[in-house]
Amino acid sequence: MSNIDEEIRREVIAEVYRQVDDLDWDGMTTRARSDWYARCIDDPLIGGKLTRFIARDRVRVWVKDGPIKELPRARYGLGPYAQFAVSRYPGMEQIAHQAIGPEWLADPETVEVKPNRCLVHGPESKVLMIWGPAADLADLVWAGINTRVDGGAEPLIVVASPQGTRLSEGEMLRHRLLAKEATIDLRHITLRLARV
Template structure:
């Protein structure tokens, strides 16, 4: 992909993200996603451009491993493609307000990913917020355990659920119980996509 000019590359990624948004990508099965990868390679606006610079199979792999690997992080305002998202998810600043209140602010320079985490401050108090969806709970707990071992602000896990989805009371209670066993506080918040540019306080 080194031969393609950056503006054109970003234009292709933006188009892929637009279509993923319309499809409700998170709700698609693995087989459905695979079908769409194939269709995008066959599409003139995406594969028709990519295959000028690489073989078809490499183009399919590039779609999967470059733009779509960054898709959810980009939706959270994180990473090199965050500005290409039309309907971003709430970023760290918004999630921290939902989970802890408006008095807590993101400490500049502390945002990290895999999983998403950052330090928050409220006056002289600090904590580390580690957040993601319930399907990433294992990664959140592991990051929380490592944060405790490494020292620093107390880690708190925030499990996000998107508007229209629902975690049962039993599922939430299970998350709380797992957190208790790991010595970690777990909070739950419901988020929704927003229209307009990404929340830059959330990273990028």
């Protein structure tokens, strides 16, 4: 990415995020996403700008491994692409309120990613809130186990599903049972994207 002009790189990331937001990316099938990747190569605002700096056959990979890979974190307001997000999920404070209660306060100085996590302070204790989608459950549980082994704050896993995606009762029960095996509390919440 370093050989792409910075202004062009920023313009392309902003355009990618604008388009995927208009397309309802989270609701798209794998095939529809693949079709969009193919179209973006010829799009003058994406591939047209990138091919001045990288080979045409690298455009899809650049878009997929850069802006799209960072899209979930950007929507949480985290990571290097956050400023380009057109829509955002609720912030960590709102996630804590929804998952634990309104008296819990997230500490933005403790935010880490991969998976997303931060300390959340309650009336008499604190927890390390670890959140992400159901697809990342293994990473969420693993981060919780590592927190426990490292002697950190009590871990709490929050499986955060975007509105429009639905987990079955069986899936949610399985998540809770898996977390219980690691002696970690787990909560499920639904997140609504909002335009910024």
